[in-house]
Amino acid sequence: MSDAVTPLDQVRVLVTGGTSGLGRAMVEALVDAGAHVVLTGRDATRARSIAHEVGATAHGIAMDVRDPDAVEAGVGLADEMLGGLDVLVANAGIGMRTVNPRFLTDPSPFWTVTPEGFEDVVATKVRGTFLVARAVVPRMLAAGSGRVVVVSMNEETMVRRGFTPYGPAGAGVEALARVMVADLADSPVRVNILLPGGATATGMIPEEASEDVRRRLLDPSIMGPPIVWLAAPGTDVHGERVVATEFVARGPAPR
Numbered sequence: 001m002s003d004a005v006t007p008l009d010q011v012r013v014l015v016t017g018g019t020s021g022l023g024r025a026m027v028e029a030l031v032d033a034g035a036h037v038v039l040t041g042r043d044a045t046r047a048r049s050i051a052h053e054v055g056a057t058a059h060g061i062a063m064d065v066r067d068p069d070a071v072e073a074g075v076g077l078a079d080e081m082l083g084g085l086d087v088l089v090a091n092a093g094i095g096m097r098t099v100n101p102r103f104l105t106d107p108s109p110f111w112t113v114t115p116e117g118f119e120d121v122v123a124t125k126v127r128g129t130f131l132v133a134r135a136v137v138p139r140m141l142a143a144g145s146g147r148v149v150v151v152s153m154n155e156e157t158m159v160r161r162g163f164t165p166y167g168p169a170g171a172g173v174e175a176l177a178r179v180m181v182a183d184l185a186d187s188p189v190r191v192n193i194l195l196p197g198g199a200t201a202t203g204m205i206p207e208e209a210s211e212d213v214r215r216r217l218l219d220p221s222i223m224g225p226p227i228v229w230l231a232a233p234g235t236d237v238h239g240e241r242v243v244a245t246e247f248v249a250r251g252p253a254p255r
Contacts, residue, residue: 009034
C-alpha cells in the first residue's frame with residue numbers, strides 16, 4: 001500500500017451496488033487502503049465472487065435495496081459480519097440503458113418512458129438510498145459515530161434531454177442527501193455527497209457509443225482517492241459535495 005493512501009485498517013464499510021462500475025472501483029480502493037468491506041448486489045453468487053476477486057477483507061451479500069425487508073436483513077448481516085458499521089456508501093443505482101439502450105445516440109422524450117421503467121430506476125436510486133440509510137444511521141447514532149457517502153451525478157446530467165428517469169433519480173437522491181445533512185447536523189454522523197465529475201466507462205454506456213465518446217469517459221477508479229479520504233477516521237467534513245475529478249486534480253480540502 002502506498003504511503004499516499006490513508007490507512008483504513010479499523011474501518012468497516014457497507015457499499016451498496018458494489019459488484020460493478022463505480023461501486024466496484026470504490027470497494028477496490030477501500031480494500032486496498034485496508035478497510036473491511038461488505039458489498040451488495042442483487043445476486044448473492046455474483047456479490048461473493050466479486051468480493052473474492054477484490055481481496056480477503058471484502059465480503060459479498062445479496063440485498064435488493066428497493067425492498068425494506070431485504071434491506072433490514074442485509075444491513076443486519078453486514079453489521080454482524082463486520083462487528084459494526086463505520087461508513088455507508090449509498091451507491092446502488094441503474095442507468096438509462098435499462099430504459100433506452102440507445103440513450104446517447106437516440107434520446108427518448110419523457111412521455112415514451114414506461115411507468116415500470118421510471119419506477120425501477122427511481123426506486124433503486126432514491127428509495128434504495130433512503131431505505132439503506134434509514135437502516136444504518138440509527139446504528140451509527142447508537143455507536144456515537146458514523147459517515148454516510150451518497151453517490152450522485154453532475155447537475156447537467158440531472159436535466160439532460162432524454163434522461164428521464166435517470167436525471168430525476170439523481171436530483172432526488174441529492175435532495176435526500178441534503179435533507180440528511182440537515183437532519184444530522186447536530187449529531188456524530190457525517191453525511192457527504194460524492195460524484196465522478198463526468199460520464200464513466202461502466203456497463204451503463206451503450207455498446208454503440210462512438211470512439212470519440214469513449215475516449216472522453218472517466219475511468220471508474222477516479223472514485224478511489226475521494227472515497228478513501230471520506231472514509232478515513234480523521235476526515236471530519238459534513239455536507240460537502242465532492243467531485244472526484246476536482247479532488248484528484250487539487251487534493252482534499254482541510255479536514
